[in-house]
Amino acid sequence: MKVTQEKLPASQVGLEIEVSADVTQKAYNNAVSKLARTVNLPGFRKGKVPRQILIQRLGSGRIKATVLEDLIDDSLKAAIDQEKIEALGNYKLTSSFDELIANYKPGEPFTFKASVDVPASVTLGTYKGLEFKAEQTDYDPSKLDEFVEQKRSEAATLVPVEDRGAQMGDVAIADYEGRYVNDAGEEEGEIIPGTQAEDFSVEMEEGKFVPGFIEGFIGMKLEETKKFVVTFPEEYGNEEMAGKDVSFTATLKELKERELPELDDEFASDISNEEFETLDAWKASLEEQFKKNAEITTKNSVRQQMLDLLAQNNEVDLPEVSVNEEITAVLSQQMMEFSRMGIDINQIFTKDMVPKLRENARPEAEQRLGNSLILTEIAKVEKIEPDEEKFNERLEQAKSEIEQDFDEDRLKEAITEEIVIEATLDWLQEQSKIEFVPAGTLEAEAEETEETIEVEAEEEEE
Template structure:
């Protein structure tokens, strides 16, 4: 069998396959015999239809189509084996099937074209000594104070207020309704859908609602009704209301203040369900956790910008079959996250929405797959090995989480890949020149650049 290979984009190999004349004849004869045994024709017993009658009744093109379905599949498998091609998934026929039916003649050589996905090709150009910026998160004792203050607020006792006006920090129970303000500065008659509530509990704190809304309650007393106008932000989620002026009519029905509990051992025990008996022990644990969170944030930032550098300096040609598998993995992960949040995934991942969701997930899937392939290739080149004890520990953890119904061989391969990528990232970090900047610096620059681009 004559086979001509051609390298195609998207990690494919094109094949031009010439099937010998004797093979095309044998395939034809075998198909006719099979049809004669299986086809039911009026006036003939099953399996007793004469060859010429069969061809006449079914038509030569239908016969040839049946021949080619098996001939192409068998010839492609033979060509892949002959050329030692590591094919992934199914092949794609590049020749028109109708044209092939017309061109096919039993007993003559037959040529067709197809393409197969092959493992990704990774091109490593530069990955040592990379230079980039990353954000460094630092532990701030003020974060601990803020956390404890928030816990105090959560466990605070709400005390009715009757002898003063509302002020920031209070809790207001109110009715309200909103109406658009027209260009003439007049309030329209209709209430805007979604801007009406009764006995609504509102924390009088900055950032709790659109700018100006909370401020409108300050100075009000219980049973008082008041009107004030606010302007919705230009980037408000409801596009119809974005940038619009809305007049709110509010009635303050109740006003309450928070009586904060004391920061003592009793508070620590109550706030942590008796996990910590003393405030000092809880504070020590919280401080350690916040410091660890800062380290994790710094590490995530380093890896994010390191991966960006790798993607800019190296490349991977991705087979479509692998991209589709990664898209499925991305969507599966999203489904699991939604389920943990209590969201009904059946309302999101509908049959009609799946194609759109897959297309939306494609960029992330391609980037994840490309990153993984580049890192795996670097690990091979640099002979980076994983720690055996860490592997065994991670394997036992995974088994305990899965409990049953898993393929241990596949699980081991997945963990090995995970730890290899992790070790490679650590190795690359050691090889890189990193300039650390305060947390939020780079994200602010990116947001500003995005705004300018828009």
């Protein structure tokens, strides 16, 4: 069998396969014999149909199609074995099947083309001595104070208010309805769907609702009805309402203020489910946690910037079959996260929505897969091995947490890969020159760059 290979994009190999004349004749004879044994034709007993009658009744096109289905499949498998190709998933026939039927003649050489996915290839470029900026997140005591006050607010008792108007921090119970405002500044008649509610609990805190909505309730007193206009943001999720002025008519039915608990040992014990007996002990634990979170945030910034550079400097050719598997893994992870949050995944992962969800998950899947392959290749080149003690600890922990049956070999493989990738990232960081900048700096620089690009694009259009 003559096989010609061609490297294709997306980690594919193109194959041009020439099948010898004797094989095409044998395949034809076998197919006709099989049809003669299995086809039922009126006037003939099963398996007793004469060859010429069979060909005449079924037609040469149908018979050749039957021959080629098996011939192509068998020839492709033989070609992959012959060429020692590590194929992933199913093949794709790139020749026109109709043209193949028309050109096929038993007893003559037969040529067709197909492509197969092969394992991803990684071409390493620069990965040592990287130079980049990363954000340094420092422990901020004020964030701890904000967290403590938030917990006090969550544990607060709601007390009715009758002698003053509504103010920030209150909880207002109100009826409201919204209508569009026309160009003349007048309300239109129809209530906008989704902008009407009765006995709705409005937590008067900044950022809780559309800008301007909470502010509309400030100063309102019990049983008061008030109109106020809110301009919905241009980027609002409901495109029909985005950028529009909406006039709300609201009636305040109840008003409550939060009575905060005392910040003392009793509060600390209650809020921590009796884990800590004193306020000082609880705060000390929180401080340790906040400091650790700041270190993790800094580490994540370093790794993200490093991964971005690695993706730029190193080439990865990803097979579609692997990308699709990673997309499935991304969506499975999202489903588990939604389930933990109490969200009904059946409302999100519907039959109609799945194709769109898969499309949206593709960039993340390609990035995750590419990063993993680059790091694995670097580990191989640099001979980075997993730490045995860390491996054993993770393995025992994983076994204790998994409740159903599992494949221990696959678990060990996954843990090994995870530890090696972590070790490789640590090794790369040691090899890099990092300039630490305050948190938020890189995001601001990226936004500024994006705005500059947009302005330049607009100028070019003009």
